[in-house]
Amino acid sequence: MITIEQVREAISAAGVDCDSAALDVNETFESIGFDSLDIYNIIIEIQGVVGVEVPDSDIEKLQSIDSIVDYFSKR
Amino acid sequence: MNAVEYRHRSYRSGDEAAINALYFRITGRSRTVEQFRWQWLEAPGGVGEIWLIEAVHVDGRSELIGHHGIMPVRFTNGGVDLLFGKTENTMVLPEYRRKILYPRFEKIFVSEYESRFHALFSTMGPAAAVRQRKAQGYSSERRWMNLENGVAPFSSLMRFASRYERPFPLIGLFKRKTGCSGKGVAVRVLDANEARQAACFDTYWASARHGWGVAPRRDKADLAWRYWDNPYVTYLTLVFEQYSEMLGFAVVDIPVAGHARIVDLSFRRADPECINAVTNALLISLKNQLGCILHTLLVTDDFLPLGLDSSLRQHFTPSWLTRLYGAYHSSDSIYMPRKITRKGVNEHVPSTPWGITPIIFEGRA
Numbered sequence: 001m002i003t004i005e006q007v008r009e010a011i012s013a014a015g016v017d018c019d020s021a022a023l024d025v026n027e028t029f030e031s032i033g034f035d036s037l038d039i040y041n042i043i044i045e046i047q048g049v050v051g052v053e054v055p056d057s058d059i060e061k062l063q064s065i066d067s068i069v070d071y072f073s074k075r
Numbered sequence: 076m077n078a079v080e081y082r083h084r085s086y087r088s089g090d091e092a093a094i095n096a097l098y099f100r101i102t103g104r105s106r107t108v109e110q111f112r113w114q115w116l117e118a119p120g121g122v123g124e125i126w127l128i129e130a131v132h133v134d135g136r137s138e139l140i141g142h143h144g145i146m147p148v149r150f151t152n153g154g155v156d157l158l159f160g161k162t163e164n165t166m167v168l169p170e171y172r173r174k175i176l177y178p179r180f181e182k183i184f185v186s187e188y189e190s191r192f193h194a195l196f197s198t199m200g201p202a203a204a205v206r207q208r209k210a211q212g213y214s215s216e217r218r219w220m221n222l223e224n225g226v227a228p229f230s231s232l233m234r235f236a237s238r239y240e241r242p243f244p245l246i247g248l249f250k251r252k253t254g255c256s257g258k259g260v261a262v263r264v265l266d267a268n269e270a271r272q273a274a275c276f277d278t279y280w281a282s283a284r285h286g287w288g289v290a291p292r293r294d295k296a297d298l299a300w301r302y303w304d305n306p307y308v309t310y311l312t313l314v315f316e317q318y319s320e321m322l323g324f325a326v327v328d329i330p331v332a333g334h335a336r337i338v339d340l341s342f343r344r345a346d347p348e349c350i351n352a353v354t355n356a357l358l359i360s361l362k363n364q365l366g367c368i369l370h371t372l373l374v375t376d377d378f379l380p381l382g383l384d385s386s387l388r389q390h391f392t393p394s395w396l397t398r399l400y401g402a403y404h405s406s407d408s409i410y411m412p413r414k415i416t417r418k419g420v421n422e423h424v425p426s427t428p429w430g431i432t433p434i435i436f437e438g439r440a
């Protein structure tokens with residue numbers, strides 16, 4: 001399990017150039033302008049928080065703050 | 076399209092056609108199997124590091140969706156032989172860029188090949204690629220400088236017009252002859268066959284390398300692979316001699332009439348007298364015989380050939396049109412990312428200065 005706040009903190013910790021507190025939880029990272037390196041760094045941070053490695057085949061499911069929370073609620 | 080697994084592996088003989096198809100889908104550029112073999116399998120530095128990402132679909136079919144390559148490039152640091160790796164053809168199919176974490180794969184690939192090389196570098200790339208490299212430990216302190224000057228409005232116009240035309244080889248326009256270009260420096264202009272047979276290259280780098288720091292090797296095998304056997308570009312090689320001593324050489328490409336690109340420039344000795352003699356002879360030859368616009372790229376590494384810029388301005392005066400053209404092609408923000416590996420640190424390889432010319436583009440810039 002991970003919360004919306006923890007995802008926002010992970011985005012900040014990943015060094016992504018944005019105001020994580022202001023992000024819409026449903027907006028996709030791609031539409032915000034995050035590139036693959038941003039998403040990689042975010043997922044590395046989140047994996048550190050939840051202690052679970054995300055397989056490559058699931059990466060497409062992690063495209064917004066809300067989808068990350070939803071994904072880990074089912075794991 | 077829905078993959079159940081993504082996996083990676085290194086190149087195996089027989090992958091060439093699939094890699095070239097991926098290259099075409101992503102870049103729009105065709106490449107033959109022979110061109111692939113020249114670039115990735117036949118370089119003097121050895122077989123390239125070729126790493127592939129595959130999607131495995133539900134029906135068990137695998138599809139090549141990504142590629143990451145490192146071309147081995149032989150360098151020297153004075154008398155020490157080094158092997159550097161150049162990142163090349165890093166690419167993922169657009170429809171898979173949201174489906175995989177490419178940096179995760181590159182991290183794995185780097186761990187597989189890093190111990191083979193003293194340093195890794197990228198020639199240049201878009202900002203996103205520079206960021207990817209930075210995440211892998213590359214630094215981007217040095218930039219490329221674009222030097223372009225012309226001798227006449229006519230050639231400026233030709234150069235400007237060439238932006239809208241398909242380039243065509245015009246090497247034949249260069250009047251091939253032996254001549255003298257000031258201060259008793261003889262210039263020999265060689266085509267690929269003549270250069271391959273020229274004895275002057277047999278021992279040149281063994282002597283010249285000691286005057287320089289970190290620089291790509293110019294042994295005959297390196298020059299032959301890079302220039303004379305290059306399947307993409309036909310080059311002219313200019314050899315500069317004085318009192319029977321080879322002072323240096325230049326490799327020039329003439330992509331359109333009135334436009335010469337210096338792709339390599341090397342001096343036997345790192346003293347100003349030798350450098351000036353060679354650069355003056357080169358520039359006078361090009362100016363007299365081509366009446367052209369001259370273009371080259373150098374990195375901001377403070378290595379001696381930077382003096383070339385002042386020589387260029389002495390012989391080639393920028394016209395209003397070249398200034399206009401140059402304004403469109405500034406390379407002020409194009410960086411050259413580098414990383415010294417653990418092996419390089421142990422050999423005390425510095426990250427700068429490197430004596431870099433467009434040699435590292437293999438004529439495909």
